[in-house]
Amino acid sequence: MGQGLPPEVPWVTFPMDLFQHPDSDVPGFIGPKMSDIISCLTIWQPELTYTAGQMITHAPITITGKTYPEAYRNLQNTMLSRNWGDGLPVNPATQEAIQWMMTGVPAGKQLNDPIGNDGKVSPKRGVLTYEVLAACMAMAGGRPEYMPVAIAACEIIIAQQDTTLSSSMSAYPITLVSGPIAKEIRLSSGFGLFGPDPNYPAGSAIKRCLWLVHQGAGGLVAGGGTIAQYGYMRPGICFAENEAGLPPAWPSYAEERYRRPSGTNSVTYGISRGGAIRDFTHRGAGNEPSHEIELIESFDRFASTVKSIPSSGVPRDVAGSSLMWLMNSAIAGDMVANGYSKESIKTTAAERLWYLLGEVIDRTGIRRAIEESGADMGSDLLQKFRLCTNPENIHLVVAGGDHPSRSCVIPSWTPHQNLEIVLPESWEDLLYNAERDLGPAPD
Amino acid sequence: MNKKDKASTGGISRRDFLKDAGLLVGGVALGSTALATSCPAGTLATEPSPTAEITVYDVSGAHEIVSVFAARLGDLNGKRVAGLAADPTKWQTHRTFPYIFEQLKSLYPSVNIIPQTEFVMGLGIDDDGVAQAVKEAGADACILGNAA
Numbered sequence: 001m002g003q004g005l006p007p008e009v010p011w012v013t014f015p016m017d018l019f020q021h022p023d024s025d026v027p028g029f030i031g032p033k034m035s036d037i038i039s040c041l042t043i044w045q046p047e048l049t050y051t052a053g054q055m056i057t058h059a060p061i062t063i064t065g066k067t068y069p070e071a072y073r074n075l076q077n078t079m080l081s082r083n084w085g086d087g088l089p090v091n092p093a094t095q096e097a098i099q100w101m102m103t104g105v106p107a108g109k110q111l112n113d114p115i116g117n118d119g120k121v122s123p124k125r126g127v128l129t130y131e132v133l134a135a136c137m138a139m140a141g142g143r144p145e146y147m148p149v150a151i152a153a154c155e156i157i158i159a160q161q162d163t164t165l166s167s168s169m170s171a172y173p174i175t176l177v178s179g180p181i182a183k184e185i186r187l188s189s190g191f192g193l194f195g196p197d198p199n200y201p202a203g204s205a206i207k208r209c210l211w212l213v214h215q216g217a218g219g220l221v222a223g224g225g226t227i228a229q230y231g232y233m234r235p236g237i238c239f240a241e242n243e244a245g246l247p248p249a250w251p252s253y254a255e256e257r258y259r260r261p262s263g264t265n266s267v268t269y270g271i272s273r274g275g276a277i278r279d280f281t282h283r284g285a286g287n288e289p290s291h292e293i294e295l296i297e298s299f300d301r302f303a304s305t306v307k308s309i310p311s312s313g314v315p316r317d318v319a320g321s322s323l324m325w326l327m328n329s330a331i332a333g334d335m336v337a338n339g340y341s342k343e344s345i346k347t348t349a350a351e352r353l354w355y356l357l358g359e360v361i362d363r364t365g366i367r368r369a370i371e372e373s374g375a376d377m378g379s380d381l382l383q384k385f386r387l388c389t390n391p392e393n394i395h396l397v398v399a400g401g402d403h404p405s406r407s408c409v410i411p412s413w414t415p416h417q418n419l420e421i422v423l424p425e426s427w428e429d430l431l432y433n434a435e436r437d438l439g440p441a442p443d
Numbered sequence: 444m445n446k447k448d449k450a451s452t453g454g455i456s457r458r459d460f461l462k463d464a465g466l467l468v469g470g471v472a473l474g475s476t477a478l479a480t481s482c483p484a485g486t487l488a489t490e491p492s493p494t495a496e497i498t499v500y501d502v503s504g505a506h507e508i509v510s511v512f513a514a515r516l517g518d519l520n521g522k523r524v525a526g527l528a529a530d531p532t533k534w535q536t537h538r539t540f541p542y543i544f545e546q547l548k549s550l551y552p553s554v555n556i557i558p559q560t561e562f563v564m565g566l567g568i569d570d571d572g573v574a575q576a577v578k579e580a581g582a583d584a585c586i587l588g589n590a591a
Contacts, residue, residue: 005510019535019589026542034546041524041584042515054508059503064494071495084502093499120505126504136501217504 006050010040024327030200053135055127060095061127062298083221085139088233093135101134104144105151106166108425115151119280124219128154136212142205143437145185149177149238150268151208157213160416164271165220170228172275173210173236174410176397178266180253181421182240184431186441189242191401191432193326193408194233199442203238211235232270242398245329247336253397256342257419265421270322273412295338303352306387306409322393324413325349328400346391353388445569517585525582527568534589536564543586554566557582 018029030037035182063078065071081200091097102111111131114120118126130151130229137150139141153175166169177187196204211220211234219225226235245251254260254268306323327335335345388394395413400406411420424430435441516522523548528536536559544556557580563573568587577585 006511007506010512014589018539019533026538030542031537031546035545037543037586038519038547038550040515041586045504050508050511051506052510056508057505058505060498062496062498064496067492068495068497071497076501092497092504094497095500118509121504124506125508128504131500132502133502135502140501150502179553216502243526265590330496359515422543427524 006046006048007056008046008048009084010044012036012040029169033267042069052218075403076183078096079139083214083224084212086208086215088208090139091141092136097138100140101137101144101147102130103426104424105130105134105148106265106422116155119158119217120161121154121158121213121218121286122161123166124216124217124225126219128158128213128217129171131145132217133209133213133260136216137205137209139212140208141201142209143202143430143434145427145434146202146209147207148265148421148423149175149181149185149187149267150213151422153206153210153269154213156267156269156417156419157210157218161414164414165214165218165228166226166274168227168229170230170232170234172231172233173207173214173273174239174270174413175206175210175236175270175274176253177238177240177266177421178243178260178268178378179251179263181265181423182243183441186434186438187238189238189240189245191403193239193400194237204382207236207238210238221389237315239399240400242329242400245332245402246313246398247332249400250336250342252396254418257395257415260418260420265423266418267421268415270413270415270417272410279338280296292332292338295335295340297349299352301408302349302409306353307355322395323388324395324397326397326399326410327406328402328407330402330404334404342396343391345398346394349394350388350391354386366408444545478524492519502510513584519547519584520553522551522583523555523557523581523587524576525557525562525580527562527573527577527585527587528559528564529566529590530567531564540586 012033014029014033019025022195061078063075064073065074072092076085076089077088080087085208086091098111102109109130112129113132115128115130115133119129133150133154134147137147142150153173158171165173177335181187186200186203187199187202187206190200192200201417214220215225222228222231241253246252252260252262252266253265258266258268259404261267302325340348393417400408477534485561524544526536526540528534528540530536540559542560547554548556561580562568563570563575567573
């Protein structure tokens with residue numbers, strides 16, 4: 001369907017055993033199905049008739065029950081049986097709920113307008129309209145003031161047409177919000193950054209909404225449209241940089257990477273191809289060496305953590321891949337107090353991002369991968385293979401709970417784009433309503 | 444608000460009713476369609492309707508059919524059948540396609556095979572240029588594999 005073809009496909013499937021063993025019995029597996037293969041070439045017809053240019057649309061559905069609670073339970077069952085839900089209870093995407101979400105959309109946008117150029121979300125390329133996005137936000141338990149963030153993220157998703165999320169690696173989306181909007185909508189930049197938080201509920205709803213977009217319009221149903229083997233960290237993460245906690249003169253992530261003027265609301269959306277690992281620990285037992293040595297050791301712990309990742313696969317090329325390093329403001333401030341700058345932190349870390357080939361040589365296929373990449377094996381690559389040759393491959397973001405102990409690494413971070421967030425004319429009204437409903441926003 | 448108050452006021456606001464019914468949370472009415480159908484205009488909602496309905500919107504998005512599948516060939520004799528490999532190694536088209544092509548030739552002796560090695564192999568086969576290359580090679584049909 002992602003190629004614009006009808007949903008019925010002339011295909012023949014085979015069990016995994018055919019592919020898992022190099023000596024599998026090819027005639028034994030394929031022979032019995034040759035007639036199916038030939039039928040697909042010679043006589044196959046779809047059950048329904050389609051025409052080029054046809055738009056397959058879906059009308060709303062009505063779920064009933066003897067009582068409202070029963071109807072609500074029946075709704076949850078329907079959401080799952082139709083692959084519209086994600087396993088958690090959803091709020092009904094009723095007309096009223098959608099209209100409420102639309103109050104967070106800039107004036108002039110109609111329900112059936114596609115998001116971005118054509119609204120098509122890869123790989124399935126279902127059309128994401130404002131109505132569909134509002135329905136996803138309603139189902140996710142969101143509020144209209146989250147819609148500007150979701151719209152910007154979806155515009156990036158549609159523009160990029162990236163299909164990494166459909167692959168077997170357990171990639172997951174990352175939505176990083178910059179600017180004052182984060183606090184306004186109650187999006188966390190601190191403790192429990194990625195997790196559920198009743199005081200900062202925006203992240204949970206936005207990431208869930210975006211995943212419902214990927215699953216619905218994009219077709220990423222586990223085991224079907226996406227073959228991510230583990231899917232850990234899905235539906236993804238949505239958080240804000242702690243811009244108030246930036247050390248003096250440190251540019252924000254959006255200022256540094258995308259030259260956004262200070263105070264601009266923007267979304268950076270991208271993909272991580274792997275999971276998160278924690279590394280920086282201050283034990284505080286009282287028997288530590290000098291703090292200066294402790295900081296150096298922290299870099300080595302960071303590096304050793306990151307080094308474990310490639311042994312599960314192969315490096316992409318000699319330059320290494322990029323990663324996002326989340327450092328809370330307490331640690332960032334401590335680093336600055338000990339003479340580090342944002343640049344020197346990245347450089348010091350990058351200098352340590354290599355591993356000894358002797359540790360994994362001939363056991364993980366990494367030597368093979370290095371040779372395939374064409375890297376010069378004549379230099380010290382025989383001893384050390386660099387994970388990260390360019391400190392700019394380390395995307396340093398100040399976020400996380402302000403406790404002087406841990407930072408967090410998100411490996412294989414691939415930012416797709418940064419877009420400025422457009423606020424609706426009713427923005428102040430939305431914030432007023434949020435305060436009425438939820439109480440004052442946390443400081 | 445109890446029943447007596449409802450009666451004495453001669454009517455209540457929609458918001459107050461929803462609050463009283465325990466269904467209004469933060470200004471959003473869940474299942475408003477159900478309640479609207481159970482509250483005809485000008486009446487007080489004193490008892491719930493025997494059936495509840497919730498109408499929700501589909502989140503799968505519309506789907507545009509850009510092109511339909513090509514007509515099937517009937518007889519493969521005299522036809523050219525190409526192969527496209529979505530992965531040149533891991534999904535082992537180098538093992539499966541030769542067998543498939545061999546079987547086709549045994550059943551349709553004058554079928555012409557254009558093996559997958561004649562085209563780009565790997566994830567790039569979804570590029571429009573690859574489809575064009577297959578057409579320019581004179582293929583009447585194409586088998587894509589293995590794995591989507």
